[in-house]
Amino acid sequence: MDGSKSVITIKEYGKISIHLKEIMDSKGITRNYLARISNTRFEVINKWYNGVVEKMDLDILARICYVLECSPADIIKYDK
Template sequence: MQDIEYGHVKIKLNEILEAKNISINKLAYRSEMQRSQIRKYCKNEVQRLDISILARLCYSLECTLEDLIEYVPLRNN
């Protein structure tokens, strides 16, 4: 069975933190999450998105889900 490429989901947490000038430590405190977990989201190293974590991040950062994640379709060249 051949793998089919569908594109990917990009987590834009790092960009939001930079734009709002918020550190990972401050976000960890606000969202009651571990820094290591936030770092994984910042580096797009998460395999499965947890909707409760996404809600927590949106609440803590005062942003929308659309601000936080983006679907990047596959580009066929």
């Protein structure tokens, strides 16, 4: 690999954004309800809701998708 796409050499490589709030609000689902029904701590759901997830737990993501009947691509977006 020539390193042309190295994170070190690219100043702007984009970001991942979380759009759980929009989905929950459109379905009328509260953070407390989602935490309870997905067997997840409120603090964890609150971080997802506010888009401040530092490390992604795929099990949590799967539970959220199951409850909300959506796909990970509905929640997570990559913006260049």
